[in-house]
Amino acid sequence: MLKPSSAVETEGFYINPDRSVAVINYNEEYVRDIFQLINSESFAKLVELYLKESKKTSTNDFEKLDAKTYTNTLKAILVDNKSGYEKYDRSLILKSIEDLYSFYRSYFRVSLINKHNSEIVTNDFMDIDNRFNEIVLQLYRAIEEKLQGFSNRAYRQVNAGTNACVLTQSISWPTPKGYEALQNIRFLDTLMLRPPMMMHTKSNKREGVFDAVKDNPIAKFDGDQKDWFCFPAKIGESLAYIYFHRDYFVSGIALANLFEVADTASIEGKKPDEILLFGLDKTEGDVCHYYHDEENDLWVGEVPYNDKTTYFGYMKKMCLTLHNLHMIYENRLPIHGSMVRISFSNGKTKSVVFFGDSGAGKSESIEALQEIADDKILNIETIFDDMGSFAFDDEGNVYAQGTETGAFVRLDDLSSSVAFNNMDRGIYLNPELKNARVILPANTYKRVVEHHHIDMWVYANNYDSEIGLHQFPNEDEAKATFIAGKRKALGTTDEVGMSTTFFANPFGPVQEEEKTRPVIDKVFNKLYKDNVYVGEIYTHLGYDKSKDSLQESAKELLNQLMNN
Template sequence: MSNSPEAIESKAFYANPNRSVAVINYNEEYIQDIFQLINSQGFHNLVDLYLKESQLAITNKVEGLAADKYINILKAILIDDKPAYEKYGNEQILKSIEDFYSYYRSYFRVSLINKHSSAIVKGNFMNIDNRYNEVVIHLYRAIEEKLQGFPNRAYRQINAGTNACVLTQSIKWDMPKKYQPLESIRFLDTIMMRPPMMMHTKSNKREGVFSAVADNPIDKFDGSQKDWFCFPAKIGESLAFIYFHRDYFVSGIALANLFEVADEASIAGKKPDEIILFGLKETEGDVSHYYHDEENDIWVGEVPYNDKTTYFGYMKKMCLTVHNLHMIYENRLPIHGSMVRISFSNGKTKSVVFFGDSGAGKSESIEALQEIADDKIINIETIFDDMGSFAFDEKGNVYAQGTETGAFVRLDDLSSSVAFNNMDRGIYLNPELKNARVILPANTYKHVVEHHEIDMWVYANNYDAEIGLHQFPNEDEAKATFIAGKRKALGTTDEVGMSTTFFANPFGPVQEEEKTRPIIDKVFNKLYHDGVYVGEIYTHLGYDKSKASLHESAQELLNELMNN
């Protein structure tokens, strides 16, 4: 609703109807039975909020009541005081209870426990959260069954209380003086999710490119320990501290399916390579930016608090932009693409990197390969799904390395088998809308950051009418195509029609073209020197959505990989 009521807050319970986020703090109050729950301030505030927002209020006299009166009816039902509630009609009350229960569950609900370095809490936090979930479902069922006059025959054990539970803790890191406003903000230590998680955000698309600003965004930060949290992520070999306002908990939790959570040993006494401030009150032009703090060698990203930035793409791409910029400054080449390691039935294994901007057909090519391969392919392992980098080892050889441990993919791009086989691990974002996304875990951090050899590097070409595979005869031709970064935009971002992006990567290389070009030259030179296959695969996605053309191209790719 556009005119949602204000957020509510008690000591232990926060809910923001405008963001559909609720935060339950077990350190402030831990509810262990239904009477404690129904008498809590948080419950009272939630009832009050529900009655203000309820659509039933117009038709159902129960909804017209004040919160105290409503709660008294619920208490009367629990103790079988029929005269106190019968005049409202069991059916009416039951309808309202169902509606209230659904309303609470429409929030993304996160519970928090601060660890205080206690091993007991660490080992027990899931049980604590499970207990709270049981209390919520017990209260609902007790009222429901008393009103209907008989016990249920079918029970659904849903996530009645929370969608996720987080252990937080304070850790002292190597903090330059300038960053002291962040000192009180707690780190997420351990995250427990209850997938499949269906999350809804106000926005479903990302717009624009992140640009540099002249002033460090940390100067604007005035967040409190209550409002802000930090997800410490390992992005490739970078350490990133991702600070976010609690209204962005959807994105903050979703990160756990995409990046490795850094442990205490990786944080204590260390300085991060990147810091992201997600949900600042204001940024320049109310858009996202980054700043290079050269004195402390930290890349700082800033994202404003608004409806638009609720889309997870802002969280993910800001993290990857500052990471990629850091890579460029370390003479590594950020790669916008996916890398897979394919094991064939003839005993060969090949590592292939698919390259291109959003919607070019990188994941579709991999899927087409799986669909036509029959028993020729034993396994396809994802090394990285969207972003990686090419780097040189001490002997001067090129290797590839990933950034994410998960994949953030469009539901439309997944075959139903992939989507359903992984359903119980997925975080789904706006599944009912166009550009619906799912975040799935894909590989272990240890494996993602290994040094992977490159057997083939292909550009996903969705704009030419040809079909099949084409090898570039020399590095100049190859470089020209890769650098031009052409594609036909398919509406996954705010672009439509033909577009070009320097090196097909608006997350780092576009911002630092001058610094990126010599690294591109060095990489292509080495790959051609080593005889690595560099080419393009025609995905045909800019022309037709039929799978026939792409399958034909995938067949050529399969033949090339198996026979050479």
């Protein structure tokens, strides 16, 4: 892949203003003090890029200097060589330093260390990254305080150097014929995040449906070890190798709050169930596709390199689409919804699955239940937040299983208390925009993939004017509603107004409707034989933005769960 024209690169530093991503490779270059930092080629390139960008709008005369003179002036300040900077207005230099510091920190900055099977590196990688952050902070403060002539009285320990640090590792796995180009791409082994992480992308909404192609996307992959990385994810019981271009590090790092990172033992000698190639130069129609490699029993996804796909929803939903297709071929039923296990004050515990497409009111129903319950609910445990599956055990009983260990949630759907209580763990995406999202850890992988009993399954109906809860008297009526997948789209994707989606799930069932229908029949038949409550909750979100009606429906739901 050609390097983006706006990107700047040295041996150990890569920065792309078009994607607001910076990558620092400690194996290639590691500074040990502020003097090494200010004399580094990486710092010189950063200054050069900053001045190029600032000259478009800045009125600061100090920023009219060339990059070499600018950097030499900072060096003079650092060693108290007044002849090297006294001809410039100190206030202008100070303002420029503040702006340069803010410019660098506006990027999503990730550092890399390849572990080379070294236990020393593995144990110390966070200390190595902490030290780099301290050096960046020291350099900024040293120049700032020398210019202003006095020490600060208040210090803010921000993430000056990086937002995240990643250990990478080369791991051997049985690469099928045709996939050899992936052999040299390093896996993310261990990640250290510095939350709260505020990330910004050019796109903030997902569009369209992923569809199949006749040719394997692997033929288009020509990435190298420098540009590409692999996040090895456990998605439910699937093993997925998620390959992404470094310009998509925002999404690649955010995966750590959503999926379990597969360890070396889970990768070495193991063929994955799914492979995703995220950031290919060319795809058919410049949209997202998948391919079923039946010979190698692999599901392969492709996502093009463009502004639109910077939205995290593309990476998350393509991963889940590949997983769901794999589940369908394993005779399991993908469920687009949320599952919670609720412990009540009367001693009862119920597992409830809320079902529906984006914006139907699944998360809102759970939140409304919490708000009206007072002390009647002791605890709500999230089993899965967006996608799970129903399957059959050896005795023929239906159980539910999750996919993600985290939750990708609209900020508008969270109460202020939930949002603030989780701030120290969250990854926030475009928090200032409409459809802002946060990715929060929700549960352990071990708990998510357990076989969970189902007490209630309700469709989130946001389009009818009724209020309350409705139980379907028979499986035919229930199936008709669940399969129709109606909802009033609220603009969380590119759809607005009334829409229908087969089984409310455009991520697998829509693509394989013929294979999904027999599994749907089998699941509904068993649930009704076991007298499991199957119904719908009227969320009213297509009519009542105040959520008063939803709270009335939640009261009926609470009564049903506690007293039956």
